[in-house]
Amino acid sequence: MPAIALGPDHHWQRAHHWPVRVYYEDTDAGGVVFYANYLKFMERGRTEWLRALSIGQQNLALTQGVVFVVSQLDIQYKIPARLDDALTIETLVTYAGRASINFAQRIRREHDTIAQGNIRVGCVDVNSMKATALPVNVRDQISTLTKR
8 A cells, every 4th residue: 555645735724633731740840741741642632633533542452453652753842831721732644654654743822832743653463563554444534634
């Protein structure tokens, strides 16, 4: 199967948006979001992106024997998020290959970008944990997104 790619003209307005509130448990003693929690927020954004496509990760594991694992990430922290902030996680597919999906993600507070990153997620067999092809239904859903 050929890879699916978005050209350089992809726009954030096509991204999936997911709201997140910063709770006390997300912060350090100074009330600033602990750096690793931004990765948790991005994970939630990718999970909710899948759900918006009617793809459940638990269902994929049980019925098709595949799970997704982060294989690479690059994140840039711009400004801190703080206790009680209302954030939006923006998730955009930038590339889908035979066994992986690349995402661009941003965490925003109103008009400010808090953090942004590029994340590669690999599809692996649940038993062997070795790379395997994306399920056809997942590839089909991604393909419809890239043709918009």
